[in-house]
Amino acid sequence: MADEKNTDDQGETVVETDYEIGQDNVRPLGLELHNPVFFITAVGIIIAVAFAMIFPDRAESGLLGLRTWLESTFDWVYMGAANLFVLFCVILLVTPLGRIRLGGIDAKPEFSYGAWFGMLFAAGMGIGLMFFGVLEPFFHFFNPPFGLEGGGEEGMRGMAMAATIFHWGLHPWAIYGVVAVSLAFFSYNYGLPLTIRSAFFPLLGDRVWGWFGHVIDILAVFATMFGLATSLGLGAEQAAAGMSHVWGVPSGMATTVILILVITAIALVSILLGIHGGVKRLSALNMVLFALLGAFVLVAGSTVSILVNSIASIGQYLAQVVPLSNWVGREDEGFMHGWTVFYWAWWISWAPFVGMFIARVSYGRTVREFIFCVLIVPVIATILWMNIMGGYAIEQYVADGFEGVHQYVVAAYDDTMVLFGFLEGLPFTFLTSSIAIFLVMIFFVTSSDSGSLVIDTISAGGKTDAPVVQRSFWAIFEGLVAIALLLSGGIAALQAGAIALGFPFALVLLMMAGCTLYAMAKEAPNYRSA
Numbered sequence: 001m002a003d004e005k006n007t008d009d010q011g012e013t014v015v016e017t018d019y020e021i022g023q024d025n026v027r028p029l030g031l032e033l034h035n036p037v038f039f040i041t042a043v044g045i046i047i048a049v050a051f052a053m054i055f056p057d058r059a060e061s062g063l064l065g066l067r068t069w070l071e072s073t074f075d076w077v078y079m080g081a082a083n084l085f086v087l088f089c090v091i092l093l094v095t096p097l098g099r100i101r102l103g104g105i106d107a108k109p110e111f112s113y114g115a116w117f118g119m120l121f122a123a124g125m126g127i128g129l130m131f132f133g134v135l136e137p138f139f140h141f142f143n144p145p146f147g148l149e150g151g152g153e154e155g156m157r158g159m160a161m162a163a164t165i166f167h168w169g170l171h172p173w174a175i176y177g178v179v180a181v182s183l184a185f186f187s188y189n190y191g192l193p194l195t196i197r198s199a200f201f202p203l204l205g206d207r208v209w210g211w212f213g214h215v216i217d218i219l220a221v222f223a224t225m226f227g228l229a230t231s232l233g234l235g236a237e238q239a240a241a242g243m244s245h246v247w248g249v250p251s252g253m254a255t256t257v258i259l260i261l262v263i264t265a266i267a268l269v270s271i272l273l274g275i276h277g278g279v280k281r282l283s284a285l286n287m288v289l290f291a292l293l294g295a296f297v298l299v300a301g302s303t304v305s306i307l308v309n310s311i312a313s314i315g316q317y318l319a320q321v322v323p324l325s326n327w328v329g330r331e332d333e334g335f336m337h338g339w340t341v342f343y344w345a346w347w348i349s350w351a352p353f354v355g356m357f358i359a360r361v362s363y364g365r366t367v368r369e370f371i372f373c374v375l376i377v378p379v380i381a382t383i384l385w386m387n388i389m390g391g392y393a394i395e396q397y398v399a400d401g402f403e404g405v406h407q408y409v410v411a412a413y414d415d416t417m418v419l420f421g422f423l424e425g426l427p428f429t430f431l432t433s434s435i436a437i438f439l440v441m442i443f444f445v446t447s448s449d450s451g452s453l454v455i456d457t458i459s460a461g462g463k464t465d466a467p468v469v470q471r472s473f474w475a476i477f478e479g480l481v482a483i484a485l486l487l488s489g490g491i492a493a494l495q496a497g498a499i500a501l502g503f504p505f506a507l508v509l510l511m512m513a514g515c516t517l518y519a520m521a522k523e524a525p526n527y528r529s530a
Contacts, residue, residue: 036214037214037217037218037221037458037459037461038459038460040214040218041218041221041222041225041459042459042477044218044222045222045225045477045481048481048484049477049480049481049484052484052485052487052488052493053484053487053488056487056488057488059488059493060488060492060493063488063492063493063496063497063500064492064493064496066496066499066500067495067496067499067500070345070499070500070503071337071341071499072337074503075327075336075337075341076327077503077506077507078340078341078344078345078348078502078503078506079325079326079327079336079340079341079344080327081344081348081506081507081509081510082171082174082175082325082344082347083171083325084510084513085171085174085175085177085178085509085513086170086171086174088174088177088178088513088516088517089170089174089177089178089371089375091517092177092181092367092368092371092520093368093371093372093375096524096527097367097517097520097521097524098366098367098368098371099366099367099368099524099527100185100189100366100367100520100523100524100527101364101365101366101367101527102181102184102185102188102189102362102363102364102365102366102367102370103188103189103363103364104188104189105526105527107188107363107364108364109362109363109364109365110361110363110364111361113373114284115284116361116362116373117287117373117377127231127232127234127235127440127443127444127447128168128231128234129168129382129385129386130235130238130419130436130439130440130443131234131235131238131415131419131440132164132168133385133386133389133390133419134389134390134393134405134418134419134422135390135409135415135418135419136163136164136167136339136386136390137160137161137164137386137389137390137391137393137394138160138390138393138394138397138405138406138409138418139160139409140159140160140161140163140164141156141157141160141394142156142409142410143335144156144159144160144163145159145163145324145332145335145336146159146323146331146332146335153398157309157391157394157398158312158313158316159316159320160390160394161309161313161316161317161386161387161390161391162313162316162317162319162320162321162324163320163324163335163339164386164390165313165314165316165317165379165382165383165386166317166320166321166324166325166340167339167340167343168379168382168386169317169321169379169382169383170321170375170379171325171344171347172343172344172347173374173375173378173379174375175344175347175348175351175509176347176350176351176354176355176358176374177355177370177371177374177375178351178355178509178512178513178516179196179351179352179354179355179356179359179509179512180354180355180356180358180359180362180370180374181359181367181370181371181374181516182199182355182359182512182513182515182516183195183196183198183199183355183356183359184358184359184362184363184365184370185367185516185519185520185523186198186199186201186516186519187359187462188363189523190519192462193461193462194356194359194360194457194462195217195220195356195457195458195461195462196216196217196220196352196356196458196508196512197209197212197213197214197216197217198462199512199515199516200212200213200216200511200512200515201515201519202515202518202519203511203514203515216508217458217459219501219504219505219508220352220458220505220508221352221455221458221459222501223348223349223351223352223501223502223504223505224349224350224352224353224451224454224455224458225455225477225478225481226349226481226485226497226498226500226501227346227348227349227350227351227353227498227501227502228350228353228447228448228451228478228481228482229478229481229482229485229497230346230349230482230485230495230497230498231350231447232260232444232447232448232478232479232482233260233482233485233486235440235441235443235444235447236256236259236260236263236444236482236486237256237416237486238416238419238440239259239437239440239441239444240255240256240259240416241414241416241417241420242416242417242419242420242433242436242437242440243255243259243437245417245420245433246420246430246433246434246437247434247437253486253487256486257483257486257487260479260482260483261479261483263441263444263445263448263479264448264475264476264478264479266441266445267444267445267448267449267452267475268472268475268476270282270445270446270449271449271452271453271468271471271472271475272468272472282442282445282446282449285442286439286442286443286446289435289438289439289442290439292435293432293435293436293439294384294385294388294389296426296428296432297388297389297392297426297432298388300426300427301388301392301395301396301426302392302395302399305392305395306387306388306391306392306395309387309391310383310384310387310388310391313383313386313387313391314383317383324340341499342495342498342499344502344506345498345499345500345501345502345503345506346495346498346499346502347502348502348505348506348509349498349501349502349505351505351509352454352458352505353450353451353454353455356454356457356458357450357451357453357454358374360453360454360457367520389419389422393405393422396422396425400425402425404421404422404424404425405418405421405422405425407421408421419436420433420436423436448475448478448479449475451474451475451478452471452472452474452475452478453471455474455478456470456471456473456474459474485497
């Protein structure tokens with residue numbers, strides 16, 4: 001039961017439960033299939049993929065209708081939940097709960113800061129930053145929130161950056177932080193399986209191993225699968241557009257589908273190499289290329305202006321974060337629903353994937369160190385990236401009259417081409433565009449690899465060493481779901497799927513945050529001298 005716990009000789013919490021990881025798994029051909037989570041999710045995803053590919057028009061209209069209904073009826077759930085997740089992280093950061101060490105007082109980190117940060121950042125939002133880094137600030141410059149089109153050039157630029165940072169700053173990383181710190185705490189400090197249901201042990205006790213827990217984990221798998229599919233679909237469409245524009249590869253949906261299949265195959269190789277040999281090395285390569293591309297734009301562009309605007313945008317963001325977080329009486333519902341609600345649902349649907357992956361590589365960190373590095377450091381990096389890419393794109397247009405981005409965002413909307421249009425205004429266009437294409441591809445591989453690890457862990461009942469063939473199965477499924485949603489409605493269908501799966505999981509995350517605070521409050525006295 002939930003209250004059956006004590007402490008060992010070192011003051012660490014020990015949970016007494018009859019549950020053993022993998023005890024209710026079935027093992028055909030040596031696999032670790034958690035019954036019924038694996039079977040329900042696998043069959044459900046197969047049915048969804050088959051329906052989307054056989055009846056694409058019905059799938060598209062159904063997803064878009066569901067998105068409209070959820071946005072108009074439950075926008076307050078998405079908005080309010082995201083605000084509460086920020087508050088949750090602030091509480092852990094500034095209170096004595098932050099002294100708790102994930103794994104116990106004597107636990108030592110498994111990865112260096114550099115490797116750790118590279119993995120969490122690459123898994124967290126790498127594809128999204130490549131896709132929206134230029135697109136979103138430039139779009140908001142012409143279509144700012146609150147109907148401020150007449151705010152003057154500087155005011156519109158400031159609002160554009162504030163809105164962009166709002167969507168990529170504290171709120172999304174707080175959503176990730178809720179799942180990550182909860183799973184790490186209950187797994188490493190309570191000795192429970194590394195799966196979503198474990199965070200509900202203080203509330204449900206041993207019932208968490210029954211159907212209550214099955215439902216939680218099933219929702220987590222579906223949310224992760226469709227959240228990942230959205231990102232992989234966006235990345236594949238952008239890479240395919242870049243390959244056509246830069247390398248002359250034939251464009252079209254067939255190219256995009258082939259690209260997803262090829263990159264999924266590369267992800268399977270990464271899976272065979274394991275975390276240390278695969279995703280860790282690819283994440284390190286990604287961070288180097290990502291930093292080089294950003295540094296090149298910073299140097300080749302208006303360096304002083306970019307740095308000054310980066311600092312100014314922090315103040316603009318802080319000034320607008322509360323108004324943008326409010327959903328009551330908003331006159332710009334189109335902006336709030338089309339951008340903010342979508343983003344919050346997308347981040348929530350990504351949260352099981354990113355959160356569990358971060359938890360998996362964060363053993364030995366204190367809660368305060370964990371929250372700071374997961375919440376503050378990525379936000380600073382994101383602010384700099386958005387100003388280097390999107391901020392300078394605005395300056396290209398305003399100061400130099402460069403139409404490379406404008407033609408794709410405003411004149412003839414094609415969001416997959418925005419990044420490459422931006423790079424045309426800089427030297428060495430072929431080289432930088434090629435690097436951008438490789439970056440998107442590698443982000444695709446690391447997302448698919450780490451995503452399959454997470455889904456496999458959940459579907460195996462918390463086992464982190466299940467057979468490689470199972471992770472390969474989920475990696476293949478991720479690619480198939482992305483293909484199915486693209487064929488049934490393109491990016492709009494991808495976004496609608498993310499919003500639909502984000503809604504029920506928002507409620508799960510709210511309960512998870514409450515259970516974690518309750519359990520940490522009991523654990524904190526053991527760390528008074530830490």
